[in-house]
Amino acid sequence: MYTLEQRYVMNLSDHYTLMYSYTAEALMNAYGLEGERAVREALRRYGKDRGKHSRARHLAVSAKINMKNLFSLYFDLPPDPRFRREAQALSPTERVSHTLVCPMAEIWKENGHQKIGRIYCEEFHPACYEAYAFGHTRVNLAKTLTQDGDNYCSFNVALHPADLPADIRKACFAQYDPDYTEPILSEKSLDGRDGFRQLTIKLFHYLVECATEFRADGAREVIQSGLAAFARVIAWQLQDTADTYRIELNDELIFASMPISLERMHRGGEWDGYDVHEAVKIWRYGFEKKLLAELES
16 A cells, blocks of 8 residues: 555646646547647647756756756656656667556546547657757657557657757767766755646646637636536545545645645745636636535535
8 A cells, every 4th residue: 555645646646647638628529629739739838848947957957958867857746656667778868668557547548538648648748858958859659558559658769969069969968068077966855746736737827828729719618617527536536545544634635635726725926927818717716616616515
């Protein structure tokens, strides 16, 4: 059995995963191919945002922008204990690995969102990895657990020095920077809520932005319908956590399990730059108020 702290990390991860899939499902059911186009574009914008953010964080600590650091120097998420990977190669120029167990893929399958999950894999990963390395990363995702018949995800992500201009090559590889000294980075524990909060807000922002751009009429109401379904699932998740660990379903449990706090717990600045088209208002009325009603029923 997982510890309560591990369960909290799992809840945070599942919250992020389910927010995406229920919002995407609502848009695709309402708008068909146009809704899918909006979801795909949102994932690409979100991937670019996350890749650039990771690059900035690495540059801030004087780390080189390469594949080894991209996949080992994490600043935004704690490890999910359910995740299983078979690493085959990790160096500054490439990362080759097989993902054997992906909690996101399992949740998508359990909730009938496998196609929606496959869209996430197809769009997010290339956009993120390419943006991180100044647009020069080569991404081959040959197999995914969201594809029928595939029993693992096959990642081959490469950054070749020969493909890079001299200034970018210097920013990416120590051998092209004679004055470079590897930074000594201290280990620090990651706050799962902070990491998942940032990513959940960003992904939701881009879903709202693209849905409104692609289909201005009624997009807000459609997204809120997806959030209402999402709220019902999260209410069950919170109650299941309380029952499993024989603890009270109180504010402490809710706070630890949810990346974006309920309205009464909001901190200033969480949504700065990500409140386009009233994303905060849509979140509060479409999800938070629905969840409170579910928990009180």
